[in-house]
Amino acid sequence: MCGIIGYTGNKEATPILLKGLSQLEYRGYDSSGIAVSNGETGVSVRKASGKLESLVSNIRHDYPSGNLGIGHTRWATHGKNTENNAHPHGDCTGNILVVHNGIVENHSALKDELNKNGHTFVSETDSEVIPHLIEAILQSDCTLEEATLMAARQLEGSQAIVVMSKSEPEKLLALRIGNAGGITVGYGEDEVVIASDMTAIIPHTKKVNFLSDGEMVSTTPSNTKFFTLNGEEFNKTPQTLSYDPVSIARGGFKHFMLKEIHEQPESIISTLRGRVIFGSSNILLEEIPLDKKTLRDMNRVVLVAMGTSFHAALVGQHMIEQLSGIPATAENASEFRNRNPIIDEKTLVISISQSGETTDTLLAMETALNNKATVLTISNVEESQASRLAQGNIYLRSGPEIGVASTKTFTCSMEALYILSAYLGRQNGFLSEEMLREKLMDLEKLPDKLGRITSGSKSYIKLAEIYHDTSNFLYLGRGINYPIALEGALKLKEISYIHAEGFPAGEIKHGPIALIDENIPVVAIVTSGKMREKMVNNIHEVKTRGGKIIAIATEGDEEIETLADHTIYIPDATEMLTPLLTTIPLQLLAYHIAVKRGCDVDQPRNLAKTVTVE
Numbered sequence: 001m002c003g004i005i006g007y008t009g010n011k012e013a014t015p016i017l018l019k020g021l022s023q024l025e026y027r028g029y030d031s032s033g034i035a036v037s038n039g040e041t042g043v044s045v046r047k048a049s050g051k052l053e054s055l056v057s058n059i060r061h062d063y064p065s066g067n068l069g070i071g072h073t074r075w076a077t078h079g080k081n082t083e084n085n086a087h088p089h090g091d092c093t094g095n096i097l098v099v100h101n102g103i104v105e106n107h108s109a110l111k112d113e114l115n116k117n118g119h120t121f122v123s124e125t126d127s128e129v130i131p132h133l134i135e136a137i138l139q140s141d142c143t144l145e146e147a148t149l150m151a152a153r154q155l156e157g158s159q160a161i162v163v164m165s166k167s168e169p170e171k172l173l174a175l176r177i178g179n180a181g182g183i184t185v186g187y188g189e190d191e192v193v194i195a196s197d198m199t200a201i202i203p204h205t206k207k208v209n210f211l212s213d214g215e216m217v218s219t220t221p222s223n224t225k226f227f228t229l230n231g232e233e234f235n236k237t238p239q240t241l242s243y244d245p246v247s248i249a250r251g252g253f254k255h256f257m258l259k260e261i262h263e264q265p266e267s268i269i270s271t272l273r274g275r276v277i278f279g280s281s282n283i284l285l286e287e288i289p290l291d292k293k294t295l296r297d298m299n300r301v302v303l304v305a306m307g308t309s310f311h312a313a314l315v316g317q318h319m320i321e322q323l324s325g326i327p328a329t330a331e332n333a334s335e336f337r338n339r340n341p342i343i344d345e346k347t348l349v350i351s352i353s354q355s356g357e358t359t360d361t362l363l364a365m366e367t368a369l370n371n372k373a374t375v376l377t378i379s380n381v382e383e384s385q386a387s388r389l390a391q392g393n394i395y396l397r398s399g400p401e402i403g404v405a406s407t408k409t410f411t412c413s414m415e416a417l418y419i420l421s422a423y424l425g426r427q428n429g430f431l432s433e434e435m436l437r438e439k440l441m442d443l444e445k446l447p448d449k450l451g452r453i454t455s456g457s458k459s460y461i462k463l464a465e466i467y468h469d470t471s472n473f474l475y476l477g478r479g480i481n482y483p484i485a486l487e488g489a490l491k492l493k494e495i496s497y498i499h500a501e502g503f504p505a506g507e508i509k510h511g512p513i514a515l516i517d518e519n520i521p522v523v524a525i526v527t528s529g530k531m532r533e534k535m536v537n538n539i540h541e542v543k544t545r546g547g548k549i550i551a552i553a554t555e556g557d558e559e560i561e562t563l564a565d566h567t568i569y570i571p572d573a574t575e576m577l578t579p580l581l582t583t584i585p586l587q588l589l590a591y592h593i594a595v596k597r598g599c600d601v602d603q604p605r606n607l608a609k610t611v612t613v614e
C-alpha cells in the first residue's frame with residue numbers, strides 16, 4: 001500500500017511529483033523517492049528514509065531537472081525503512097527505473113535466477129526484481145513495452161507498477177495486475193500524470209482512465225496506447241471526473257482528523273441527499289439495480305469489512321435485522337474469505353470500505369461472487385475497485401478523508417446502512433409505509449445533534465490532561481453500542497498508542513474485570529434505552545473495584561453524573577441511531593489525548609490509510 005506517481009509533459013517534473021506524493025502520503029510514509037529524466041544528461045534519482053518532508057528538504061539543495069519522472073511513497077513490506085530500500089529501484093545499469101505497489105510473491109525465486117545470471121541487487125525489497133527482469137528481457141532485442149509485459153507475466157501476486165527508461169525519455173509505462181492498488185491515468189494539455197489514485201491527478205486534469213486488472217498503458221505527452229497483459233493493443237475511452245480539490249485542504253483545523261470530525265454534521269447530510277425525503281415514505285436507491293423479487297428472495301445478509309468499517313458492519317447487523325427482518329451477521333472480511341463460507345444466491349453480501357480498495361474486503365467480495373451471492377458495497381470512492389466489483393454501490397459522498405483514522409466515513413457508513421436496511425425492509429414488506437416514514441423522520445434531526453456534540457472541546461482537553469499518561473483504557477458498551485466501544489478503543493490505540501480494549505459490557509465479569517484498579521479509566525456508553533440499567537450495573541461493578549468511569553450518557557440523565565467520575569452528554573435519539581452520536585465523543589477523546597501526547601495524529605506510526613496487502 002504505497003503511493004506511486006509518474007509525469008511526462010512539458011513542465012518540470014520534480015515539483016509535480018513531490019506535490020502528488022504529498023497527496024498520496026496517506027498510503028504510506030516510511031520512505032520516499034523520485035527519479036527524473038533529463039533527455040540530455042540522463043536520470044537523477046533522489047531518495048530519503050522517513051516522511052516525504054525529508055526528501056523535500058534534501059531536494060532543496062540538489063534539484064533534479066527534467067520533464068519526465070516517477071515517484072513513490074512507501075509502506076514497508078519487505079526490507080526496513082532505509083534509504084536503500086526506498087523506491088525508485090533500478091536495474092544493473094540504471095537504465096530502467098520502477099516504482100511499485102503490492103508484493104511480488106515469488107521474488108525469492110526470481111531473484112535467485114537473476115543473481116545466477118549476473119544481476120546485482122542493492123536493496124532488500126521484493127520490488128527490485130522488476131527492473132532487473134525487464135533488463136534481462138530487453139537484452140533479447142525487444143521493445144520496452146514487450147519486455148515489461150513479459151516481465152509482468154512472471155510476477156506472482158497483485159501489483160501496480162510504473163516504469164521509465166533512460167533510453168526513452170518521453171515515455172512512461174504503467175500496469176496493474178490484480179487488486180493490490182489502482183492506477184489512474186490523467187490527461188492534461190501536452191502532459192500525462194499517472195498515480196495510485198485520483199487525489200494526485202485532480203490538480204492537473206479531470207480527464208482520466210482507470211487501468212483494470214491485467215492492463216498496461218504506454219504513454220508520451222501526446223500519444224497513449226493500452227495493452228492487455230498478453231500484448232494485444234486496445235482502445236480505452238477517457239472519462240471526466242467530478243471532484244473538488246479545494247475540499248482536501250485542512251481548512252484552518254490543526255489536523256485533518258479534527259477537520260473531518262467537525263465535518264460530520266455536513267457529511268451525513270450529503271449521504272442522505274437525494275436518497276431520503278423527510279415526511280415521505282420513500283427511499284431512492286437507484287444505485288442498487290435489484291428488483292423487488294430479488295430482494296424479497298434474500299434470506300440472509302452477510303456484512304464484510306475490516307477495521308473501522310467492520311465496526312460499522314457490526315452496527316449494520318443490528319439495523320438490517322431490526323429494519324428488514326432478515327437474519328444478518330457481520331464478518332471480518334479476511335476471516336470470512338479464508339474459511340470457505342456457506343453462502344448462495346439467496347445471500348446478500350454487503351461490503352463496507354471507505355476506500356473501496358482494501359484487499360481483504362475485495363477478496364471477500366470475490367469469494368461471495370464466486371458463490372453466486374448478490375454483492376453490494378458501501379464506499380466513499382465512486383470509482384473504487386469495490387464499486388466496480390459490486391452489483392451496486394452506495395457512494396457515501398463524505399468528501400475525501402485524509403486522516404488515517406477514519407471518522408466521518410464511519411458515521412456515514414452507519415447512516416448508509418440504516419437507509420439500506422429500511423429500504424430492504426420496505427421492499428420485502430417488513431416495514432409498513434407508516435413505519436418507514438417514522439424511521440426516516442428519526443434521521444431528520446441527526447445533523448443538528450451531531451453538530452451539538454462536535455461544538456465543544458473543553459471537556460476533552462481536560463480529560464486529556466488527566467488521562468494522557470495512562471497505559472491502558474477499557475471501553476464498554478452493549479447492544480448496538482458494543483461496536484462503538486470497539487471503535488472507541490481502536491481510535492485511541494491507533495493515534496495515541498495507548499493500549500485500549502473494547503468489550504461487550506456483559507463480558508467483563510468473565511475475565512476483563514480482573515484488570516480493573518484505580519489506574520484504569522473505563523469508558524462506558526450508557527445512553528437511554530433498553531441497555532441503560534444493565535450498563536448502570538456494570539458501572540457499579542467497575543467503581544466498586546476502584547476503576548475510573550468516563551460515561552457517555554443521554555442529556556437529562558442526571559443519575560449518571562452521581563455515579564461516574566466524568567460524564568459527557570449527548571442529545572437523545574432513537575436507540576438504533578445512537579451509535580452515530582456516541583462515536584463522536586470517543587473520536588474527540590482519542591484526538592485530544594493523542595495531541596496532548598504529542599503524537600502524529602494524521603499519520604500515526606506503522607499505519608496507512610488504505611491497506612492493499614492481505
Ligand code: AGP
Nearest residue numbers: 307308309353354355358405406
Ligand atoms: C480506521 O481508523 C483505520 N484506518 C482502519 O481500521 C480502516 O478502517 C480499515 O483499514 C478499513 O479500511 P477501508 O474502510 O478503506 O476498507
